[in-house]
Amino acid sequence: MDVADDGPTERRDVDRAVEPPRAEGRRADLRQGGVRINRSLTIPTSELRVRFGPSGGPGGQHANKVATRVELRFDVARSPSLGPVQRARLLERLGPEVRVVVDTQRSQMRNREEAVERLRARLAEGLRVTRRRTPTRPTRASVERRLDEKRRRGARKRSRRAPPDE
Numbered sequence: 001m002d003v004a005d006d007g008p009t010e011r012r013d014v015d016r017a018v019e020p021p022r023a024e025g026r027r028a029d030l031r032q033g034g035v036r037i038n039r040s041l042t043i044p045t046s047e048l049r050v051r052f053g054p055s056g057g058p059g060g061q062h063a064n065k066v067a068t069r070v071e072l073r074f075d076v077a078r079s080p081s082l083g084p085v086q087r088a089r090l091l092e093r094l095g096p097e098v099r100v101v102v103d104t105q106r107s108q109m110r111n112r113e114e115a116v117e118r119l120r121a122r123l124a125e126g127l128r129v130t131r132r133r134t135p136t137r138p139t140r141a142s143v144e145r146r147l148d149e150k151r152r153r154g155a156r157k158r159s160r161r162a163p164p165d166e
Helices: 008-018 021-032 062-064 086-094 106-125 140-160
Strands: 035-038 041-045 048-053 069-077 096-103
Touching: 035 096, 035 106, 041 106, 048 106, 069 106, 096 106
Parallel strands: none
Antiparallel strands: 035 041, 048 069, 069 096
């Protein structure tokens, strides 16, 4: 089936299919009303405070009249979507409020997507549970291999020495 035969409706569907999946995934999070942090936590967009402002630094007329800087805030202490364990972990690691500021792009939309991605990464890292290390002993074979290698290395170095004066 040729795209031109079916008219412009088919053409739009084809264009949408070409869009990169990662960017579409981020926009889908915002459209569906939440930002998915991990399997057990999705933060509704109503809990995020977004402020826009002008980016600092040079840029000429465009930078002076367009508010592309994005400041995204998430109140950890008052969030109803966090469980008690999640809240305690985030308060300990990140504090009562998480703030992300992005002004790297010229587009407000791209800066907002980047801010949401950074917030997602920061919260996911703050919620990550580090496994405790289980202390183990080296096996007898590994100890013997290490000691044999030390003996060989010592013998090699001894063989490089100058012969003793007699």
